[in-house]
Amino acid sequence: MTDLAQEIGFMQRALILSHQALPACRPNPPVGCVLVKDGEIVSEGFTQPPGCHHAEAMALANYDLPLNEVTAYVTLEPCSFVGRTPSCAHTLVEKGIKRVVVATLDPDPRNSGKGIDVLKQAGIEVSVGLCEQEVFDFISPYLLNK
């Protein structure tokens, strides 16, 4: 089991990674992601320039082993829609991730809880709200919420 202090540490690492996404990721939001297995970070990612990997896709691309014991910590709800790149929520499902921990929901009307629903409907454990305020303070200027 992972204790809360450890979980906060993983999300804070994802938040630090997300800073590296700027400014090249625009107009996409700067997102960070870490994959954790047995209490250790095994892969990391952050939003790449438009048309390239999102944070989750980058972390997954850098980790070739099975994901059935892996938890993803991601600062923003994974995207549920296909834009310039495949949907991260569906990719996490296809790859068989065990659990996904999300800091804050994506207010983009194309997403807005749908990414969480995709994961839950596939039977993946999902937690939302870890470090939410801290992440939201950083990411909110970059979110599409019109």
Ligand SMILES: [Zn+2]
């Ligand atoms: Zn995505």
